[in-house]
Amino acid sequence: ETGVTQTPRHLVMGMTNKKSLKCEQHLGHNAMYWYKQSAKKPLELMFVYSLEERVENNSVPSRFSPECPNSSHLFLHLHTLQPEDSALYLCASSQDLFAPYNEQFFGPGTRLTVL
Amino acid sequence: KNQVEQSPQSLIILEGKNCTLQCNYTVSPFSNLRWYKQDTGRGPVSLTIMTFSENTKSNGRYTATLDADTKQSSLHITASQLSDSASYICVVSPNQGGKLIFGQGTELSVKP
Numbered sequence: 001e002t003g004v005t006q007t008p009r010h011l012v013m014g015m016t017n018k019k020s021l022k023c024e025q026h027l028g029h030n031a032m033y034w035y036k037q038s039a040k041k042p043l044e045l046m047f048v049y050s051l052e053e054r055v056e057n058n059s060v061p062s063r064f065s066p067e068c069p070n071s072s073h074l075f076l077h078l079h080t081l082q083p084e085d086s087a088l089y090l091c092a093s094s095q096d097l098f099a100p101y102n103e104q105f106f107g108p109g110t111r112l113t114v115l
Numbered sequence: 116k117n118q119v120e121q122s123p124q125s126l127i128i129l130e131g132k133n134c135t136l137q138c139n140y141t142v143s144p145f146s147n148l149r150w151y152k153q154d155t156g157r158g159p160v161s162l163t164i165m166t167f168s169e170n171t172k173s174n175g176r177y178t179a180t181l182d183a184d185t186k187q188s189s190l191h192i193t194a195s196q197l198s199d200s201a202s203y204i205c206v207v208s209p210n211q212g213g214k215l216i217f218g219q220g221t222e223l224s225v226k227p
Contacts, residue, residue, distance in 0.1 A: 004158070009156075040124070040219060040220075041219055042119070042216075042217035042218060042219045042220075043204075043217040045214055045215075056214075090158055090159075092158070098213050098214065101146070101147060101164070101208075103149070103161050103164070104215065106158030106159050106160070107158050108156065108157050108158050109156075109157070109158055111156075
């Protein structure tokens with residue numbers, strides 16, 4: 001595997017379910033990001049990790065809970081979601097945190113549908 | 116407020132034709148601007164990066180321009196192909212780092 005991978009690619013869940021999204025980067029990067037992408041809207045930054053430490057939580061509801069066990073893996077734990085949380089969830093990584101010329105490399109995303 | 120606005124929101128063109136996508140930004144101070152291509156069901160992939168001092172940069176059939184005075188950028192696609200059908204996202208990085216500022220994207224559809 002190369003680049004940034006995400007599993008599952010598609011997820012349908014009820015509002016009372018608990019599920020987790022997984023992201024893995026094979027680039028040796030130090031920073032990882034979770035974004036939410038809704039139709040016709042700009043990407044919304046949710047969480048940022050640098051060297052496994054959370055450095056940013058962009059006013060995200062507590063029903064989204066991130067976890068970064070090591071610099072290569074990032075999880076997003078989901079519980080009691082709402083239908084408006086349905087979106088494409090993208091994981092990204094970059095060599096360093098927010099360095100202006102560092103390209104962010106994105107995974108393919110998880111298409112989440114909340115019923 | 117730092118913002119990136121793209122136009123048009125969507126565009127349909129015939130295969131082989133050229134097109135130009137626009138990006139206006141109000142990000143200050145400015146470091147660089149990237150154009151990303153996002154295929155359906157995939158994550159965004161960087162096409163070009165332009166810094167303050169660069170006016171134009173090409174990547175195959177893609178040519179990006181930047182006017183830092185008017186804070187405008189464009190992405191010109193020459194001799195479009197069906198595989199160019201995608202969302203094109205303009206992303207601005209503030210100086211000294213910090214969060215990226217994303218545009219809402221232009222949805223391009225190339226028809227045979």
